[in-house]
Amino acid sequence: RDRVSTQSTGKKSLEEIIKTQTGKAQSLAGQIWNHTFYWNALHPKGGGKPSGKIAEAIDKSFGSFDAFKKEFDDAATTHFGSGWAWLVRDDNNKLSVTSTHDGGNPLSEGKTPVLTIDVWEHAYYIDYRHDRASYVKAWWELVNWEWATQQLKH
Amino acid sequence: VSTQSTGAAYMYLQRVLFFLLLVFCISECVKFNLPQLPYAYSALEPFIKTETMRVHHSKHHAAYTSKLNLALNRAIELGHTELSNIPLERLLGELHKVPEEEGLRNSVRNNGGGYINHAHFWKAMRPYYPAGPEYSVIRPSLNSPLSNALQKDFGSFVQFQKEFNQSALNLFGSGWCFLFFDKADSKLKIQAFPNQDTPLMERNIPILGLDVWEHAYYLDYQNQRAKYIDAWWYLVNWEYIQSNYLPVIEILETKLEM
Numbered sequence: 001r002d003r004v005s006t007q008s009t010g011k012k013s014l015e016e017i018i019k020t021q022t023g024k025a026q027s028l029a030g031q032i033w034n035h036t037f038y039w040n041a042l043h044p045k046g047g048g049k050p051s052g053k054i055a056e057a058i059d060k061s062f063g064s065f066d067a068f069k070k071e072f073d074d075a076a077t078t079h080f081g082s083g084w085a086w087l088v089r090d091d092n093n094k095l096s097v098t099s100t101h102d103g104g105n106p107l108s109e110g111k112t113p114v115l116t117i118d119v120w121e122h123a124y125y126i127d128y129r130h131d132r133a134s135y136v137k138a139w140w141e142l143v144n145w146e147w148a149t150q151q152l153k154h
Numbered sequence: 155v156s157t158q159s160t161g162a163a164y165m166y167l168q169r170v171l172f173f174l175l176l177v178f179c180i181s182e183c184v185k186f187n188l189p190q191l192p193y194a195y196s197a198l199e200p201f202i203k204t205e206t207m208r209v210h211h212s213k214h215h216a217a218y219t220s221k222l223n224l225a226l227n228r229a230i231e232l233g234h235t236e237l238s239n240i241p242l243e244r245l246l247g248e249l250h251k252v253p254e255e256e257g258l259r260n261s262v263r264n265n266g267g268g269y270i271n272h273a274h275f276w277k278a279m280r281p282y283y284p285a286g287p288e289y290s291v292i293r294p295s296l297n298s299p300l301s302n303a304l305q306k307d308f309g310s311f312v313q314f315q316k317e318f319n320q321s322a323l324n325l326f327g328s329g330w331c332f333l334f335f336d337k338a339d340s341k342l343k344i345q346a347f348p349n350q351d352t353p354l355m356e357r358n359i360p361i362l363g364l365d366v367w368e369h370a371y372y373l374d375y376q377n378q379r380a381k382y383i384d385a386w387w388y389l390v391n392w393e394y395i396q397s398n399y400l401p402v403i404e405i406l407e408t409k410l411e412m
Binding site for chain 2: 024081083101102120130
């Protein structure tokens with residue numbers, strides 16, 4: 001039931017699976033996509049405050065960087081169970097914060113990811129145990145603003 | 155601001171909030187307490203390590219406890235005073251009685267479920283003593299009502315274990331694998347429940363539950379959930395599990411009398 005049917009022309013892309021399938025196939029495709037995106041959204045030289053287009057978009061959509069940060073922190077720390085917190089955009093580069101459960105991805109709701117943080121316990125348990133808030137705080141030191149800028153519609 | 159002072163400030167704030175709530179609803183407040191473990195944090199070694207038990211109990215279970223108290227007392231403060239008279243086991247099967255506003259119903263579902271699931275989880279385990287006859291039991295007594303029921307509904311104990319393992323392993327995300335008695339179908343079943351959901355939500359009777367949230371095993375087994383499950387079987391306290399089955403016996407006897 002969960003097997004993705006491959007048509008004669010070959011494989012579906014991950015994004016297609018995320019947008020069109022349900023159940024285990026969608027979850028697993030989501031997790032592959034989500035993790036790849038997550039690695040890219042981190043950088044050893046990341047962190048600090050954003051500048052340029054992404055900073056403008058944040059100010060326009062949230063009023064201020066601090067307002068955005070608060071909403072993102074809230075979404076990331078209060079999500080119950082496994083999941084992800086996202087900064088997403090629409091076709092007009094209007095940004096918003098959302099979260100998905102387990103292997104969910106905002107693409108299935110027509111939103112385009114800009115940044116993400118993994119809040120499955122495996123992402124932080126060895127380093128922070130139960131203290132997800134400290135992990136989220138540390139994530140801000142690694143956020144890759146260049147990657148986020150690339151996700152905007154140009 | 156250091157992590158510790160943030161944590162301490164948060165704890166302090168929670169206590170202040172709780173005190174304020176108490177002031178408002180002295181007579182009708184609920185106060186669930188974090189149950190003590192029946193053994194030391196180190197007692198389940200080497201299957202589950204001390205650090206895991208310490209964090210799991212004193213942080214995770216403790217958080218479910220305090221958040222449950224906050225949610226229920228807030229609902230009571232909003233006028234739903236009958237909530238203080240409903241046992242939590244029953245309330246989880248009657249969640250419509252908890253108001254949805256302020257996320258209270260979700261909070262009672264998640265934190266109430268977390269509170270009860272863990273309260274049972276600690277008792278459902280006991281230290282493993284390979285040398286001691288009474289403590290090395292790794293399955294229910296032959297011909298006990300539970301043993302017979304497992305045979306009837308799964309074919310054999312081994313088959314039950316196989317299905318339980320599969321269900322626990324395949325659970326995606328965070329959740330619990332439960333053996334429970336389904337009242338409607340009058341039989342034992344195995345099912346994976348997401349997050350802190352429980353068979354109590356359908357008013358069924360939980361018999362044996364396994365926590366497969368990553369916090370239950372990540373320090374000890376990392377991603378190797380199968381190894382954690384294998385180890386956990388050595389810790390199952392069959393005496394306690396068999397006592398969970400007693401209400402089922404009552405139900406079945408009542409049915410026979412009808």
